[in-house]
Amino acid sequence: MNWNKRVRQTHRWVSIAFVVSMIVAFVAIAQEEPAEWLFYLPLLPLTLLLFTGLYLFALPYVVRWRGGRPS
Numbered sequence: 904m905n906w907n908k909r910v911r912q913t914h915r916w917v918s919i920a921f922v923v924s925m926i927v928a929f930v931a932i933a934q935e936e937p938a939e940w941l942f943y944l945p946l947l948p949l950t951l952l953l954f955t956g957l958y959l960f961a962l963p964y965v966v967r968w969r970g971g972r973p974s
Protein backbone atom coordinates (compact mmCIF):
# COMPACT_ATOMS: atom_id res chain seq x y z
CA MET A 904 0.00 0.00 0.00
CA ASN A 905 1.47 3.37 -0.92
CA TRP A 906 1.79 6.39 1.35
CA ASN A 907 -1.16 8.35 -0.13
CA LYS A 908 -3.53 5.41 0.24
CA ARG A 909 -2.38 4.97 3.80
CA VAL A 910 -3.11 8.62 4.67
CA ARG A 911 -6.59 8.33 3.06
CA GLN A 912 -7.33 5.14 5.04
CA THR A 913 -6.10 6.82 8.24
CA HIS A 914 -8.37 9.81 7.56
CA ARG A 915 -11.34 7.48 6.95
CA TRP A 916 -10.89 5.44 10.13
CA VAL A 917 -9.98 8.39 12.36
CA SER A 918 -13.22 10.05 11.19
CA ILE A 919 -15.10 7.10 12.74
CA ALA A 920 -13.05 7.45 15.96
CA PHE A 921 -13.96 11.16 15.94
CA VAL A 922 -17.70 10.40 15.64
CA VAL A 923 -17.47 7.85 18.47
CA SER A 924 -15.60 10.34 20.69
CA MET A 925 -18.30 12.96 19.96
CA ILE A 926 -21.02 10.52 21.02
CA VAL A 927 -19.04 9.73 24.21
CA ALA A 928 -18.72 13.48 24.90
CA PHE A 929 -22.48 14.04 24.43
CA VAL A 930 -23.31 11.12 26.74
CA ALA A 931 -20.81 12.53 29.29
CA ILE A 932 -22.53 15.95 29.23
CA ALA A 933 -25.85 14.26 30.10
CA GLN A 934 -24.39 12.87 33.36
CA GLU A 935 -24.84 14.68 36.67
CA GLU A 936 -21.15 15.00 37.41
CA PRO A 937 -19.45 14.67 34.04
CA ALA A 938 -15.75 13.88 33.78
CA GLU A 939 -14.46 17.08 32.19
CA TRP A 940 -11.59 15.47 30.29
CA LEU A 941 -14.16 13.59 28.17
CA PHE A 942 -15.18 16.91 26.58
CA TYR A 943 -11.66 17.26 25.18
CA LEU A 944 -11.51 13.69 23.86
CA PRO A 945 -12.68 14.59 20.28
CA LEU A 946 -9.80 17.08 19.94
CA LEU A 947 -7.30 14.24 19.52
CA PRO A 948 -8.90 12.59 16.45
CA LEU A 949 -9.89 16.04 15.13
CA THR A 950 -6.25 17.15 15.16
CA LEU A 951 -5.28 13.99 13.24
CA LEU A 952 -8.15 14.63 10.79
CA LEU A 953 -6.98 18.20 10.26
CA PHE A 954 -3.44 17.18 9.26
CA THR A 955 -4.38 14.11 7.21
CA GLY A 956 -7.23 16.14 5.61
CA LEU A 957 -4.88 18.99 4.66
CA TYR A 958 -2.51 16.40 3.18
CA LEU A 959 -5.37 14.89 1.11
CA PHE A 960 -6.40 18.38 0.00
CA ALA A 961 -2.91 19.32 -1.18
CA LEU A 962 -2.25 15.96 -2.87
CA PRO A 963 -3.81 16.58 -6.35
CA TYR A 964 -2.12 20.02 -6.60
CA VAL A 965 1.29 18.65 -5.65
CA VAL A 966 0.89 15.86 -8.24
CA ARG A 967 0.06 18.50 -10.90
CA TRP A 968 3.06 20.69 -9.97
CA ARG A 969 5.26 17.65 -10.41
CA GLY A 970 3.81 17.15 -13.87
CA GLY A 971 1.83 14.01 -13.07
CA ARG A 972 -1.86 13.25 -13.38
CA PRO A 973 -4.08 13.38 -10.27
CA SER A 974 -5.89 10.05 -9.94
Ligand code: HEM
Nearest residue numbers: 911912914915918919921922949952953955956957959960
Ligand atom coordinates in the same frame (compact mmCIF):
# COMPACT_ATOMS: atom_id res chain seq x y z
C1 HEM B 1 -10.51 18.77 10.22
C2 HEM B 1 -10.42 19.13 8.99
C3 HEM B 1 -10.64 18.23 7.79
C4 HEM B 1 -10.05 18.43 6.58
C5 HEM B 1 -9.11 19.56 6.20
C6 HEM B 1 -10.53 17.37 5.70
C7 HEM B 1 -10.19 17.24 4.37
C8 HEM B 1 -10.51 16.17 3.56
C9 HEM B 1 -10.07 15.99 2.19
C10 HEM B 1 -9.24 17.00 1.39
C11 HEM B 1 -10.55 14.81 1.76
C12 HEM B 1 -10.31 14.18 0.39
C13 HEM B 1 -11.40 14.56 -0.58
C14 HEM B 1 -11.09 13.88 -1.91
O1 HEM B 1 -10.12 14.27 -2.55
O2 HEM B 1 -11.84 12.98 -2.29
C15 HEM B 1 -11.30 14.21 2.84
C16 HEM B 1 -11.96 12.99 2.78
C17 HEM B 1 -12.73 12.48 3.77
N1 HEM B 1 -13.02 13.07 4.99
FE1 HEM B 1 -12.15 14.75 5.70
N2 HEM B 1 -11.38 16.54 6.40
C18 HEM B 1 -11.47 17.03 7.68
C19 HEM B 1 -12.26 16.52 8.68
C20 HEM B 1 -13.09 15.42 8.54
C21 HEM B 1 -14.07 15.00 9.52
C22 HEM B 1 -14.36 15.74 10.84
C23 HEM B 1 -14.65 13.87 9.03
C24 HEM B 1 -15.75 13.02 9.59
C25 HEM B 1 -16.01 12.89 10.88
C26 HEM B 1 -14.04 13.56 7.76
C27 HEM B 1 -14.33 12.47 6.97
C28 HEM B 1 -13.82 12.22 5.71
C29 HEM B 1 -14.06 11.01 4.93
C30 HEM B 1 -14.88 9.79 5.38
C31 HEM B 1 -13.37 11.18 3.73
C32 HEM B 1 -13.32 10.17 2.57
C33 HEM B 1 -12.04 9.34 2.77
C34 HEM B 1 -11.83 8.34 1.64
O3 HEM B 1 -11.79 8.74 0.46
O4 HEM B 1 -11.69 7.17 1.94
N3 HEM B 1 -13.09 14.53 7.50
N4 HEM B 1 -11.26 15.05 3.94
